[in-house]
Amino acid sequence: MTQAPRARLVRRAFVLACAVSLNAHAATEAVADEKIVHLADWATHNGNARHTGYVPMITKPETFFVKWKKKLKVSGALNIAATGGGNAYVSDQVYFQTGHLYALSLADGSIVWSHEFTSNTFGGIPSMHAPAFHNGMAVVSTGGHEDAALWGYDAATGDLKFRSQISAQWETYLAPTPFANTLYMNGGYYGGAYGFNSRNGGQRWFTGLDQYDHWTPAVDNDYVYAYTTHLDVLDRRTGAIVKTIADPGFEWWGYSVGCAPVLGDQGEVLVTNAHRLVSFDLATNSINWVQPVDAGYYALNQISLANGIIYYGKGNFVTVRKESSGKQVALWQAPAGATIESAVVVTKNLFFVSTDAGTYAVDREALTGFVWKNASHGQLSLSREGVLLITSADGVVTAVQVGS
Numbered sequence: 351m352t353q354a355p356r357a358r359l360v361r362r363a364f365v366l367a368c369a370v371s372l373n374a375h376a377a378t379e380a381v382a383d384e385k386i387v388h389l390a391d392w393a394t395h396n397g398n399a400r401h402t403g404y405v406p407m408i409t410k411p412e413t414f415f416v417k418w419k420k421k422l423k424v425s426g427a428l429n430i431a432a433t434g435g436g437n438a439y440v441s442d443q444v445y446f447q448t449g450h451l452y453a454l455s456l457a458d459g460s461i462v463w464s465h466e467f468t469s470n471t472f473g474g475i476p477s478m479h480a481p482a483f484h485n486g487m488a489v490v491s492t493g494g495h496e497d498a499a500l501w502g503y504d505a506a507t508g509d510l511k512f513r514s515q516i517s518a519q520w521e522t523y524l525a526p527t528p529f530a531n532t533l534y535m536n537g538g539y540y541g542g543a544y545g546f547n548s549r550n551g552g553q554r555w556f557t558g559l560d561q562y563d564h565w566t567p568a569v570d571n572d573y574v575y576a577y578t579t580h581l582d583v584l585d586r587r588t589g590a591i592v593k594t595i596a597d598p599g600f601e602w603w604g605y606s607v608g609c610a611p612v613l614g615d616q617g618e619v620l621v622t623n624a625h626r627l628v629s630f631d632l633a634t635n636s637i638n639w640v641q642p643v644d645a646g647y648y649a650l651n652q653i654s655l656a657n658g659i660i661y662y663g664k665g666n667f668v669t670v671r672k673e674s675s676g677k678q679v680a681l682w683q684a685p686a687g688a689t690i691e692s693a694v695v696v697t698k699n700l701f702f703v704s705t706d707a708g709t710y711a712v713d714r715e716a717l718t719g720f721v722w723k724n725a726s727h728g729q730l731s732l733s734r735e736g737v738l739l740i741t742s743a744d745g746v747v748t749a750v751q752v753g754s
Contacts, residue, residue: 389734391434394482395525396652396693397731399569400613403654403661405732407753409697411711411722417737417749418459419726424450425474428741432525433733434483435505437462438749440741441481441490449478451490451501453508456737459749463508469497477522484528484548487511491523491535500526500535500544502551512551516544521563524610529569529586536565536576543567543576545589555589564606564648568613575611577621581630595630597623599640608651614673615658622651627662627676641676643669650729652693654701659714663690663703670717680717684710692730695738697753702738704730709740711752724750 389407396403422428422440425447432439437453449467454460467475476494483489488505492498498518502511517539526535526546532554533546541561545554560578567584568575573592574584579602581595601624612620618638619630622645629638644664645651653662659679660671666687670680684690688707695702700711704727711722728742736753 391483391734392432392731392739393434393484394432394527395430395480395566395610396612396654397695399527399529401527401566401568401610401652402612402656402696403652403693404656404696405734405753407697407732407736409700409711409736409752411700411752414711414722414750414752416724417457417751419749420454420459420461420747422450422452422745422747424745427743428728428745428747429478429480430525430729431731431739431741431747432481432483432488433731433735433737433739434488435486436735437488437505438731438733438737438739438747439481439483439488439490439505440747441478442745444475444478446472446476447474449475449492451478451481451488451503453488453503453505454747456733456735456749459747462506463503465503465508465510467492469494471496476520479523480525482525482528482533484533485531487548489526489528489533489548491516491526493518493522494520498537500533500546500551502548511549514546514551514553517556519561522606523563524566527566527569527610532586534567534569534574534586536563536567541578543574543584543589545574545586554587557584557589557591562605562607564608566610568611568619570613575613575619577607577609577611577619577623581611581619581621583632593635595632595635595637597628597630597637599626599628599637601625603645604647606648608645608647608649610652612653612655614655616673618673620653620655620660620673622653622662627653627660627671629676639676641671641678650693654694654696656696661694661696661701663692663694665689668694668701668703668712682712682717685720691727695730695732697732702730702732702752704728704740709738724748 688705
């Protein structure tokens, strides 16, 4: 008699335990069936070492809101921001003026630390370029002769960790490209590429290339890809040129490239050159295809790439093309004849582009009109925390929460 209630309690506990176990198993299976995507920092030009401009994040325009706006003391228009360690890193475009590098909290826009850059020779620094983030370091390059250097700062404290001299001849550069423990960048008195240790700034190698500026290399596990008048493929660890793929149709339009190579998903490298969009086939060491585009001298002529689709903004339009052939499949026109002034930032369901009339979000499937607009405009980057940063010509940074 006294055992019956206890037996019922044991059976009930067993049933409850089984139910919990089954529910937990179902939850585990649900997680296993869902592909886990680890988002990366917007670490360099067009986001990553492949320069795709793609962040695999779902962005819902009905939830967008402006987190903060910050007016900075600057001498010129703001470069594209980099993000990492909970901060945004922003520099200004200067010409023999005082340059600035800021670390801004992504949470509220407060200045975590800042530095001014001047020249012992000229007073103002000849040029200053977009920053990058890697291994807890914020890095930025300056131009000129004796003022040309790569600077590395502790991302949390702003303490200077290194200043590495660069040989240069008044060139301007896109942000360095971080990969593994190395920073790769354009440089050299007569043109070339550098590899620097990302922790202490020590030079790993330098390779002379054609003398063109306003580019940065793409990087993968084995190689560094540099486009000037042709595509050079360098050994990532030594800088030795492994192969060169000729570009017989190259159009000369000054000594500035205006883009970084984009590493595609189909064994190719994509670049813009004057009035051309070019695909280099790495397997056959030849040109895969060429399509006509509009570009501008000494302008940002950067394509973005996501899920086999190329996005390229110039003038009043974003052209949408197949990666496999370069053929145009759609065209998005900026409202009211506005002129596009940024590269395209792509998420899983939308793309963002800035014009002189504002910044727009566009549905990637519909490709008509827009689903969101903000009056701020300039250069765009998108952090792993889902913060869209708009860096403007008037020194204002606008942070919009577009994902989580």
